[in-house]
Amino acid sequence: MMKHTGIVLVALALLLLTWVAHTQAAEVLYLRRAGSESPVEARLKIAAQFYGLELRSLEIISGRAGAEHLRGMRMDRLRALILDANTLSVFEGDATASLLDVLPSRLPIMIAGVNAALDPTALVRWSKGAVLSSARVDGLSSGKFSTDSTLKPITRQLSGQTIPPRIRQAARLHVARHGAVSPILSLISQDGSTNNPVFVFTRVGARDVFFLGEYEIVKGDVWNADYRRAAIWEMLPLMMFLRYACKDQCWHSPGRYANFTIDDPWLAEPYGHLSYVGLLEQMRKVNFHTTIAFIPWNYDRSHSDVVKLFQENPDKFSISIHGNNHDWGEFYTDQSSLAQETKIREAVARMERFTKATGIPYDKVLVFPRGVAPAGAFPILKTQNFLATVNFSNIPIGTAAPTELLFYLRPVSLNFSNFPSVKRYSADSLSSAEIALQLFLDN
Numbered sequence: 001m002m003k004h005t006g007i008v009l010v011a012l013a014l015l016l017l018t019w020v021a022h023t024q025a026a027e028v029l030y031l032r033r034a035g036s037e038s039p040v041e042a043r044l045k046i047a048a049q050f051y052g053l054e055l056r057s058l059e060i061i062s063g064r065a066g067a068e069h070l071r072g073m074r075m076d077r078l079r080a081l082i083l084d085a086n087t088l089s090v091f092e093g094d095a096t097a098s099l100l101d102v103l104p105s106r107l108p109i110m111i112a113g114v115n116a117a118l119d120p121t122a123l124v125r126w127s128k129g130a131v132l133s134s135a136r137v138d139g140l141s142s143g144k145f146s147t148d149s150t151l152k153p154i155t156r157q158l159s160g161q162t163i164p165p166r167i168r169q170a171a172r173l174h175v176a177r178h179g180a181v182s183p184i185l186s187l188i189s190q191d192g193s194t195n196n197p198v199f200v201f202t203r204v205g206a207r208d209v210f211f212l213g214e215y216e217i218v219k220g221d222v223w224n225a226d227y228r229r230a231a232i233w234e235m236l237p238l239m240m241f242l243r244y245a246c247k248d249q250c251w252h253s254p255g256r257y258a259n260f261t262i263d264d265p266w267l268a269e270p271y272g273h274l275s276y277v278g279l280l281e282q283m284r285k286v287n288f289h290t291t292i293a294f295i296p297w298n299y300d301r302s303h304s305d306v307v308k309l310f311q312e313n314p315d316k317f318s319i320s321i322h323g324n325n326h327d328w329g330e331f332y333t334d335q336s337s338l339a340q341e342t343k344i345r346e347a348v349a350r351m352e353r354f355t356k357a358t359g360i361p362y363d364k365v366l367v368f369p370r371g372v373a374p375a376g377a378f379p380i381l382k383t384q385n386f387l388a389t390v391n392f393s394n395i396p397i398g399t400a401a402p403t404e405l406l407f408y409l410r411p412v413s414l415n416f417s418n419f420p421s422v423k424r425y426s427a428d429s430l431s432s433a434e435i436a437l438q439l440f441l442d443n
Helices: 007-021 039-051 065-071 085-090 095-101 120-127 149-158 225-249 274-286 302-313 338-357 377-383 403-409 431-442
Strands: 027-033 054-062 079-082 108-113 131-137 140-145 167-175 181-189 196-204 207-213 216-217 257-265 288-296 317-321 390-392 420-421
Touching: 027 039, 027 085, 027 140, 027 216, 027 225, 039 108, 039 225, 039 403, 054 377, 054 431, 065 095, 079 085, 085 120, 108 120, 108 225, 120 196, 120 207, 140 167, 149 181, 149 225, 149 288, 149 390, 149 431, 167 181, 167 302, 167 403, 181 225, 207 225, 216 225, 225 403, 225 431, 257 390, 274 288, 288 403, 302 317, 317 338, 338 377, 377 390
Parallel strands: 027 054, 027 079, 079 108, 108 207, 257 288, 288 317, 390 420
Antiparallel strands: 131 167, 140 181, 167 216, 181 196, 196 207
């Protein structure tokens, strides 16, 4: 790997994504009542796959039978238990104690999908009086995650963030007022009130117990951008619970890196409104890295003072490839393999001349000009030993968008020619909530 940091850090992320497949995965157990259906399980499957966890689903007919079934299971890899709220009705009286006796004493439990129709005595029993009942609420605007410092291991980077999409309706949890329960996510009413906890945490003995009420975020048409965005925010309580319960046995990044990519400029001081000297000051102050997506056409236009700046600061500056001539539609007007390969080869040849003239290395990472290229360019990049392509979309132009939510939880995809395609974000359009979400997802 090259010594500077640049966008080639994506290679590390891809290695880590494959690492989890070769280790013994932690287990998560999901209990549901026989014959019942819930949106919880569908979301849970996606979240478990995202974190590299092994999910076991078990239908429960009776509480005692369920407890006996669990008694015969190995518990050494079990890290979390999730009960669909409909299951609580079969764990009455001694059956609840029987189930808890089988489980490790510190195993975290989540009761998910609590709705207004649920018998409140079950909530009281499982929370030891911390959660009293649930009730449907309408007229909501959004939701906000707690800023309580004791809940930071759960909310992580989403602490204090507001859910951007609008909430349609939810099951509000009525909790005891003596401080035995901590709201993690509270929904905001139209009047601005946040006294609508929907995701809460309490401790029963040595065990952490979470309760998640049903809530529905307003979505757009199926699989458009608004729908996907809302579906991801809807999954976050489940993901928070799994990340908290399974800790480092969940897929996670070993660090957090900020890469700022600027398209087009020559190495000239200044280049329009860009001052490389001023940018370096900011990078030293805030600790991020800048990659210049360099147009190969400009290989012989670099100024010596900026070249020296790059040579002396390889930990702060790097170069990647931005198209070839940067002509309008240069990778779209002629999509034949020959035309695509000719442009890519010429771009590399020019970048080799750039390196020879300046002594500055470049990453074989292609940022296509004016949007991502058609799918036919991807296998060519692969055969030419490129590391990745990074663009505002990680889906080749002209290719149907995937309809699996898991695809949209990561900015890196190998779906197209098994070649890394990375989504990037415009610096002037990212909200604090979106930044926090990507940090929480370890993107």
